Amino acid sequence: MPQPSPQTMGQQFGRRSWAEPWKIKMVEPIRLISRPEREQAIAQAGYNTFLLRSEDVYIDLLTDSGTSAMSDRQWAGIMLGDEAYAGSRNFYHLEEAVQSHYGYKYMVPTHQGRGAEHLISQALIKPGHYIPGNMYFTTTRLHQELAGGTFVDVIIDEAHDPGSPHPFKGNIDLDKLEALIKRVGADNIPYVSLAGTVNMAGGQPLSMANVRALRDLCDRHGIRIYLDATRMAENAFFIQEREEGYAEQPIADILKEFCSYTDGAWMSAKKDHLVNIGGWLAVNDEDLFNQARNMVVVYEGLHTYGGMAGRDMEALAIGISEAVQDDHIRARVGQVRYLGELLTDWGIPIVQPVGGHAIFLDAKSIYAHISQDRFPAQTLAAELYLDSGVRSMERGVVSAGRDPETGDHRYPALELVRLTIPRRVYTQAHMDVVAEAVKEVFDNRTQTRGLKLVYEPKYLRFFQARFEQIA
Numbered sequence: 515m516p517q518p519s520p521q522t523m524g525q526q527f528g529r530r531s532w533a534e535p536w537k538i539k540m541v542e543p544i545r546l547i548s549r550p551e552r553e554q555a556i557a558q559a560g561y562n563t564f565l566l567r568s569e570d571v572y573i574d575l576l577t578d579s580g581t582s583a584m585s586d587r588q589w590a591g592i593m594l595g596d597e598a599y600a601g602s603r604n605f606y607h608l609e610e611a612v613q614s615h616y617g618y619k620y621m622v623p624t625h626q627g628r629g630a631e632h633l634i635s636q637a638l639i640k641p642g643h644y645i646p647g648n649m650y651f652t653t654t655r656l657h658q659e660l661a662g663g664t665f666v667d668v669i670i671d672e673a674h675d676p677g678s679p680h681p682f683k684g685n686i687d688l689d690k691l692e693a694l695i696k697r698v699g700a701d702n703i704p705y706v707s708l709a710g711t712v713n714m715a716g717g718q719p720l721s722m723a724n725v726r727a728l729r730d731l732c733d734r735h736g737i738r739i740y741l742d743a744t745r746m747a748e749n750a751f752f753i754q755e756r757e758e759g760y761a762e763q764p765i766a767d768i769l770k771e772f773c774s775y776t777d778g779a780w781m782s783a784k785k786d787h788l789v790n791i792g793g794w795l796a797v798n799d800e801d802l803f804n805q806a807r808n809m810v811v812v813y814e815g816l817h818t819y820g821g822m823a824g825r826d827m828e829a830l831a832i833g834i835s836e837a838v839q840d841d842h843i844r845a846r847v848g849q850v851r852y853l854g855e856l857l858t859d860w861g862i863p864i865v866q867p868v869g870g871h872a873i874f875l876d877a878k879s880i881y882a883h884i885s886q887d888r889f890p891a892q893t894l895a896a897e898l899y900l901d902s903g904v905r906s907m908e909r910g911v912v913s914a915g916r917d918p919e920t921g922d923h924r925y926p927a928l929e930l931v932r933l934t935i936p937r938r939v940y941t942q943a944h945m946d947v948v949a950e951a952v953k954e955v956f957d958n959r960t961q962t963r964g965l966k967l968v969y970e971p972k973y974l975r976f977f978q979a980r981f982e983q984i985a
């Protein structure tokens with residue numbers, strides 16, 4: 515029998531192969547524990563992948579948050595930490611990096627993204643306020659609710675359809691926003707909560723044209739725009755790739771132009787910025803800055819460290835300049851896309867188009883026989899771990915939580931499992947192993963019955979909820 519001639523990955527997909535713009539200098543061994551050990555581990559974790567010990571995980575795609583590999587330059591920066599309580603030189607490097615790459619005037623450091631979300635929500639939201647945004651994010655919405663506000667989703671309808679090929683599924687629907695302004699009044703909208711590459715929609719970008727039109731609308735009504743810039747550098751890559759007029763512009767310039775249409779941003783630096791911990795809030799309004807700078811000393815730490823060590827701020831300042839390099843982002847998104855191309859080619863339903871940081875499996879469609887109150891996505895994440903030791907996470911009814919008014923589950927249209935790719939950590943061979951694991955679970959889908967919720971905490975239940983298998 516003639517053997518098929520081997521092909522590189524690029525050849526298989528009819529394009530030239532690409533490679534990461536780095537080489538590996540240090541490795542961390544990982545190992546796959548046996549199937550009986552995995553069965554025990556996931557049962558002990560209450561079928562919640564957040565409750566697994568990382569030593570029991572083979573390939574860890576739980577999150578891209580704080581899991582990136584730092585560069586040799588960032589590690590060198592760690593050695594330059596100035597651990598003075600006040601006025602650390604690393605703070606000034608960080609401030610300069612944020613100002614020059616994002617263009618905002620003032621910056622307050624925080625320990626991570628939710629620290630910054632807390633500051634901006636407490637500073638701007640009053641009870642009875644409405645905060646429109648392009649789909650909710652778990653911690654962002656909770657901080658808005660804790661401040662007395664109500665989040666209102668004004669993302670375009672296509673974002674709720676996993677099969678829609680819209681190139682900018684993260685866009686704001688300006689008609690929905692205008693209708694909200696008419697209904698509740700601009701005075702009751704402290705700001706629009708805008709997010710780059712919308713996490714809960716599958717890492718979907720929004721366009722420059724959309725943010726420009728949003729700016730016009732908000733200016734007409736005197737409403738501010740604050741940006742969740744957590745994965746905005748990745749969003750800039752999609753603008754470069756898909757939006758007319760941006761193909762020749764560097765990602766760094768696109769990022770800065772985008773931010774210029776907003777009044778400030780909060781950041782979980784654990785994503786785009788290639789560090790294991792860190793965050794910031796940056797704004798143009800001096801009064802808001804003074805308010806946030808005052809609050810940060812109560813909740814995070816002094817305004818020149820905000821919960822980070824000096825060395826963390828140095829690694830972060832260096833990470834910001836690495837994060838906006840075109841070849842880095844092209845390889846990063848390219849790796850995510852590679853995994854997506856394999857699964858798509860095999861007919862496995864995933865959110866399309868493939869987004870920036872993760873592949874989102876459409877659990878509702880894969881487990882069409884499991885009703886949403888039996889947690890299809892939670893079940894799929896557990897099954898994937900059982901099959902292969904690959905850790906993913908639920909982004910469906912468990913993450914959506916309960917309606918604060920009625921106490922019922924919120925049933926989102928999207929019931930997804932997120933396979934999140936850490937930056938600069940795994941190779942193409944790891945992606946192959948993951949793809950085959952997903953296929954195995956997909957092929958055995960009819961044998962799975964779902965889960966029963968046996969414990970849930972009050973806040974952000976997806977982190978700590980426990981489940982049992984339905985017999």
Ligand SMILES: Cc1ncc(COP(=O)(O)O)c(C=O)c1O
Nearest residue numbers: 626627628651653713742744782
């Ligand atoms: C879009 C988005 N916003 C905010 C956050 C919160 O950031 P952190 O986890 O650093 O508190 C995250 C992280 O999970 C995120 O993905």
